[in-house]
Amino acid sequence: MKAFQIQEFGQDGLRMAEVPAPEPGYGEVLVDLKAASLNYRDLLMVEGLYDGRMPLPLIPLSDGAGVVSKLGEGVTGLKVGDRVAGAFFQSWICGRYSHEKARGALGGPLPGTLAEQMVLRAEAAVPIPEHLTFEEAATLPCAGVTAWNALFAKDPLQPGESVLVQGTGGVSIFALQFAVAAGASVVVTSSSDEKLARAISLGAASGVNYRLHPHWGKDVRNLTGGGVDRVIEVGGAETLAQSLDAVRFGGRVEVIGVLSGVKAEVPTTMILHKAIEMRGIYVGSVEMFAAMNRAISTNNIQPVIGEVFGFEEAPKALRLLESAAHFGKIVIRVA
Ligand SMILES: NC(=O)c1ccc[n+]([C@@H]2O[C@H](COP(=O)([O-])OP(=O)(O)OC[C@H]3O[C@@H](n4cnc5c(N)ncnc54)[C@H](OP(=O)(O)O)[C@@H]3O)[C@@H](O)[C@H]2O)c1
Numbered sequence: 001m002k003a004f005q006i007q008e009f010g011q012d013g014l015r016m017a018e019v020p021a022p023e024p025g026y027g028e029v030l031v032d033l034k035a036a037s038l039n040y041r042d043l044l045m046v047e048g049l050y051d052g053r054m055p056l057p058l059i060p061l062s063d064g065a066g067v068v069s070k071l072g073e074g075v076t077g078l079k080v081g082d083r084v085a086g087a088f089f090q091s092w093i094c095g096r097y098s099h100e101k102a103r104g105a106l107g108g109p110l111p112g113t114l115a116e117q118m119v120l121r122a123e124a125a126v127p128i129p130e131h132l133t134f135e136e137a138a139t140l141p142c143a144g145v146t147a148w149n150a151l152f153a154k155d156p157l158q159p160g161e162s163v164l165v166q167g168t169g170g171v172s173i174f175a176l177q178f179a180v181a182a183g184a185s186v187v188v189t190s191s192s193d194e195k196l197a198r199a200i201s202l203g204a205a206s207g208v209n210y211r212l213h214p215h216w217g218k219d220v221r222n223l224t225g226g227g228v229d230r231v232i233e234v235g236g237a238e239t240l241a242q243s244l245d246a247v248r249f250g251g252r253v254e255v256i257g258v259l260s261g262v263k264a265e266v267p268t269t270m271i272l273h274k275a276i277e278m279r280g281i282y283v284g285s286v287e288m289f290a291a292m293n294r295a296i297s298t299n300n301i302q303p304v305i306g307e308v309f310g311f312e313e314a315p316k317a318l319r320l321l322e323s324a325a326h327f328g329k330i331v332i333r334v335a
Pocket of ligand 1: 038039040041142143146166167168169170171172189190191192195210234235238239255256257258259260281282283284321324325326328
């Protein structure tokens with residue numbers, strides 16, 4: 001089968017190759033992939049910045065959707081022809097997160113979705129909502145489940161509450177859509193007024209251009225009468241202090257991303273004076289994926305795809321992600 005492999009770290013080391021088709025073992029299924037989607041993590045993985053000791057060659061990308069084409073022994077609950085997406089963590093089915101559950105991520109260390117076929121654990125091959133195309137469903141496993149976990153897995157967001165989402169990439173646009181569907185009010189930050197207008201057309205109540213307003217935490221407090229209930233913190237080094245400023249007393253900061261770097265100066269006293277709750281998020285479980293899919297079906301949510309590329313164009317798709325010119329998700333059509 002055809003697959004892209006990271007043969008050496010760096011974007012030039014991402015190459016198409018002919019590799020043996022995988023075979024499903026006990027409790028596993030073979031999936032013919034139809035579409036894959038990109039996450040910021042994939043860029044870090046290709047560059048060797050996620051884990052420079054990750055064994056190569058590696059088929060990258062954690063997210064994809066396709067059709068079950070073969071069942072391994074002992075598989076129940078799935079049949080050939082089912083439309084599924086692979087859970088990011090093949091080993092986190094339900095319950096609390098743990099070190100063991102973190103070991104089974106697709107696209108590093110497990111083979112990823114930038115391939116014509118892949119093997120999934122049957123338990124972690126999640127049926128996709130009927131109203132979604134494969135391209136739409138391919139956006140769900142990492143960005144969608146992360147946004148869902150941040151909003152609903154602990155102290156679920158309540159109607160009438162407010163949420164801040166940063167930028168207009170994959171996680172943030174899912175969080176915007178889920179929060180709007182839940183009856184919350186959303187403030188979005190972006191580097192671009194045009195992207196802010198698109199976010200408002202998706203239901204955001206207001207937006208702040210963080211390039212024009214570098215101290216946007218105060219702007220967000222002014223817009224929301226004292227601060228938001230919850231922040232979807234994807235910016236990292238350059239945004240964490242502003243997020244702590246933007247959240248209300250007793251509010252929550254869901255710590256997710258590192259778009260502007262990993263090392264931040266943290267105003268610790270603000271955390272305790274405002275009694276802010278901070279929680280690290282690492283995608284989520286199959287159980288969360290299934291709960292998210294029920295909400296997507298019930299609310300007829302359509303994932304926002306910025307651009308779709310052909311399989312051979314995967315390196316070009318990665319460059320678009322790196323440029324941050326996209327809005328929502330970037331998808332690669334596999335078949
Ligand atoms: N912990 C987890 O489980 C988990 C899961 C998924 C993702 N993540 C992390 O979350 C982050 C977002 O991932 P993603 O896949 O959604 O990324 P993405 O689609 O590449 O999002 C990029 C967008 O974020 C905005 N952005 C870039 N730098 C920013 C900054 N300094 N401040 C505010 N916004 C900024 C830009 O939007 P504008 O052009 O509108 O400004 C950019 O287009 C990444 O760091 C990723 O590694 C973590």
